[in-house]
Amino acid sequence: MSATLTTGAPVAGREAPRRWIWAAAWPVTAVFVLSNAATPLYVLWQRSIGFSKGTLTLVFACYIAGLLASLLVSGTLSDRLGRKVVLLPAIGLALAACAVFATAASVPALIAARLLTGIAVGAVVSAGMAAVTDVAGSRRRPLAALIASCAMVFGAGLGPLLAGLLAQTAPGPTVTVFLVEAVLLALAVLTVLRMPLPPRQRGNSAGGRRLRVPGVPAGGRLPLLLGIAVFAPGITATSFVLSLGPSLLASLLHSSSRVLAGAMAFVMFAAATGAQFAVRRIRRRTVLLAGAAATAASMAALALAVRGGSIPLLVLAAALAGTGQGLGQLAGLSLLNTAVRPDRLAEANAALNVGGYLPAGILPVAAGYLSDAIGLTTGATLFAAVLAGLAVAGGLLVLANRRRLAE
Template sequence: MPTITARADQPANGRIWPLLAAAAVFAVTMVGTTLPTPLYRLYQHRFGFGSVTTTVVFATYAVGVIAALLVCGRWSDQVGRRPMLLAAVLLSALSAVAFLLAGGLPLLFVGRVLSGLSAGVITGTATAAIVELAPPRHSSAAPLVATVANMGGLGCGPLLAGILAQYAQRPLWTPFAVDLGLLAVVGVLVRLLPETVRVSSPVRLRPQTVRVPRSARGAFVPAAIAGFAGFATLGLFTAVSPTFMAQLLGENNIALSGLVVFVLFAASAAGQITTVRVRGRRALAAGCVVLTGGMILVAAAMLAGSLLLLVVGAVVTGIGQGMGFRAAVTMVSEQSEPQRRGEITSALFVVLYVAISVPVVGVGVLAQAAGLQTAGVVFAVCVGVVALIAAVLVTREPAQRRR
């Protein structure tokens, strides 16, 4: 089996550029996963499909992510960080090409699946690489750098696409052409990065199992429920918020719709960063309550047709989602046996990416039957209820364990 050395090539010199380069690779690759967000309404008009199809196109992203997590979640530990980072960049580039060439639904689906595969490959790989490439004096900040790169990339995707689609020529072509240019740059950076994994033979690439042992379920269940609520909200904003803004708020500016999604992800990063020192269970309960408050504001925005309320709701929702997400990962990690930690964390992420896709398709179906406003309000209420259930479970569970 391969052996891993935490800092194989660069520990002594203390250079910071590999850390920043790895963060740039992570961020740019994640940009591609949300780049289509403000463009779905344009695709609807061009190819003549409705809300249900839009949400299904979006949801295929999760299929790619889950497949990558299950099939190659540990491959970077065996073949090295750089090969897997290059694979993620290449998959992202192929996704952009699929969108560039799209003349109908088939290539949209292909592009989303490839984007999901890219995200599934890079998330664990880049996070590990950033931690391993950090100079000793910056090692404590490495997880924060990974969080900012991840959420920053996710937030910048809609913002970049919205601005280019609104103000540049060829709105369905220019965002992906720019994305390919950025990917070419970070592809070069990957080639320059030191390798932090020393590989020895034989290398056995096997799919990863996903099971949650009984000893970890007390932490896993509330964490998974809270994470489900938070990621369902991310799915809603990134799949249908531009359509909501156009049809319910009368706001057709594509750049503005991208900005709203950017605000959500920026708030999520802030929620994760500002609660680093708050204990997992307390942070999870607080995040669920904040998320519920954000859903109330989003529902009110839809009923009142208020853009201001929607933006405020996005900020509050993002903070709550970020708090809950960080706490969920922390709780599951702390309550897992070291030899099972990767497996249990993968199980959590499978739940999260189911949450980012399946409920959104339900919103699309309900919107077609009852209208966007009703679908959005029902979704907000359901997410709020699920988040409160998680808050109750996480506050009651320690007391039950003491009995």
């Protein structure tokens, strides 16, 4: 393994113009806008439909359930059949999710919309991010990892900010938000259709099974483990902020501003984007350790925020959570880009995200129902303590393998 984030292995295929590396990332951004666009709207749905904080986190977790199910097949199918074959149906499901969200009048409808969104995101995480690497070519593979990772977090942050602004200012916010998103997704379809991908390689050695847990070859197992060790706590922290952040603002911190809820999520993912650009030439070991430290610090700030009713501390916790996710995600993708050959790359991306999203689905739901039982302050504090411990454990695992990271 190389010592910095700027080393990559060659990938087959001629190089496309540089502008296409950025354009190839647009479908990732557009689908991730949808992934969190509902965040500022949950308070509206809670009032009109009526459901608890536990149910809110369960609705949020259904997205992760759909995403994990999608990851089981999308990575392998993308490596075998091609990126466009997976991306176009995924964007179609995202458009269907927009229609369900726009007309949702019950919890089952919200669950269905979140499941469709999760399936679309899972396909884009594996096939879309691999497509960016394919378009980039061998010399620009490190740049592709950076652009693909930033496209994900930028879209994830833009969604709630856009939704918050429209929800505060536009009529029929739960309809308007998803009409705008449908336009973004339509542009993504056009981008995929024109994407200059290299010829698909045949003879993928991943085997004939299409339904299986995504994995990596033997040489990629340690990079995968280290990436998950830091990425998983980071994305679990951001999932908590996305699912319960608006409730914290509304009930604990006495603020019902949907713009503020969306802006807090945007700050979180803007921090993730900025952090990735800031560390692109730094050693992977340092990036992983910084990611683990940021997540642990985020949980400390979260505990202080809910104890003291401080909005600035809550925003700081969100920014640190985004930083932790962004650094863990970038380092994990970069490690896999180096260690895994092109015909297994989408599957490897899927494996990284399965490892990250499993705790991101389970722990916030547990925190939501715990908060219903013992109060939001105590529930959030316990969640913060558990996740801080996982982040520290991830950092210690990186330190234990620091020599391997320097090879």
